[in-house]
Amino acid sequence: MANDMATGEVRPQTDAAALLKEAEELEARAARKEKQASADWCSAEGAVFLERDAADFRERATAKRAKAQQLCNPGHAVPQKEECHA
Numbered sequence: 205m206a207n208d209m210a211t212g213e214v215r216p217q218t219d220a221a222a223l224l225k226e227a228e229e230l231e232a233r234a235a236r237k238e239k240q241a242s243a244d245w246c247s248a249e250g251a252v253f254l255e256r257d258a259a260d261f262r263e264r265a266t267a268k269r270a271k272a273q274q275l276c277n278p279g280h281a282v283p284q285k286e287e288c289h290a
Contacts, residue, residue, distance in 0.1 A: 223272040227265040234261035 234257075240246055241254035 220272040220275040223268045223275070227268040227272070230261045230265035230268065234258040234265070237261065 237254045237258035241251040241258070246254065
């Protein structure tokens with residue numbers, strides 16, 4: 205789901221190409237964080253945070269790639285229940 209924080213609107217993310225582009229951007233951010241973590245100027249404490257951020261970016265990229273795969277192969281997707289708000 206894509207959320208528009210300004211309006212509170214929630215709409216499904218249906219463009220697989222956009223999801224793959226976002227995943228690539230997250231992978232690039234992860235690579236930059238890892239490069240910073242291994243730099244000579246980076247402290248051990250700072251490296252821990254940078255590596256954690258890189259892992260988070262990679263996890264989010266993996267989720268986006270999986271979602272894009274589901275959109276490309278809709279017959280293989282597991283239907284999800286929608287929540288009811290009373």
